Amino acid sequence: MTFRLFPLAVPLMLGLAACVAEYSKSEAPDELRVDGAESRREVAFAGGSAYLPPGERRKIDQWVLSGSIRPADRVQIAAAGPPGLAERRAAAISSELLRYGIVATALPIDTVPANRAVVSIGRYAVTLPTCPNWSQSLRYEFTNALSSNYGCANATNLGLMVASPADLASGRPFTGIEAQPAASAVQRYLTDRVKQPPAPTASPFAPSTGGGDSGGGAAGGAPGAATP
Numbered sequence: 001m002t003f004r005l006f007p008l009a010v011p012l013m014l015g016l017a018a019c020v021a022e023y024s025k026s027e028a029p030d031e032l033r034v035d036g037a038e039s040r041r042e043v044a045f046a047g048g049s050a051y052l053p054p055g056e057r058r059k060i061d062q063w064v065l066s067g068s069i070r071p072a073d074r075v076q077i078a079a080a081g082p083p084g085l086a087e088r089r090a091a092a093i094s095s096e097l098l099r100y101g102i103v104a105t106a107l108p109i110d111t112v113p114a115n116r117a118v119v120s121i122g123r124y125a126v127t128l129p130t131c132p133n134w135s136q137s138l139r140y141e142f143t144n145a146l147s148s149n150y151g152c153a154n155a156t157n158l159g160l161m162v163a164s165p166a167d168l169a170s171g172r173p174f175t176g177i178e179a180q181p182a183a184s185a186v187q188r189y190l191t192d193r194v195k196q197p198p199a200p201t202a203s204p205f206a207p208s209t210g211g212g213d214s215g216g217g218a219a220g221g222a223p224g225a226a227t228p
Contacts, residue, residue, distance in 0.1 A: 131156050
């Protein structure tokens with residue numbers, strides 16, 4: 001007796017194919033959305049001077065205190081004047097912002113009003129994907145394709161951990177590293193002259209250990225530590 005299975009196999013394969021729905025990642029995106037806006041403000045200098053007047057310092061303080069500039073913003077500075085003067089003016093503003101933990105970089109623009117500096121503030125916000133995403137059924141998955149939830153956790157973690165959302169929009173220019181401090185640190189390590197960290201200051205909320213000051217500790221670090 002001979003069994004003919006081929007006529008039955010074709011309808012069975014067609015039925016299985018009908019159960020596998022086509023799926024596209026566009027139906028369940030797992031990418032971060034980054035939205036941003038840019039604003040610009042001006043700082044005034046005296047003619048030929050890189051000194052930041054007190055009124056302009058207060059203006060910068062007010063920007064920070066009002067939330068117009070935040071550490072997570074991308075801040076860039078361009079100053080008018082000859083190259084050396086422009087660099088010192090930008091450094092004066094950058095130093096003032098650095099007191100609040102705001103790091104500024106150079107703004108590559110050529111048109112700056114005379115005796116002025118332009119401070120560009122780029123603010124970005126990250127929208128996380130909707131996770132977890134199990135919109136795709138995994139009961140009949142025969143295509144060996146990625147699931148709807150694939151990559152959701154990684155994208156969410158990246159959006160939550162990034163310190164500056166502007167870095168998701170574009171990278172920062174590489175300005176090189178300071179070779180001298182790095183080489184000096186290696187030299188101190190090789191010659192056993194590592195600088196000790198400053199002695200921690202006791203917290204006013206720390207529990208008292210009693211006994212008062214015994215005067216046995218050294219003020220400049222651990223006893224016997226080598227000085228650079």
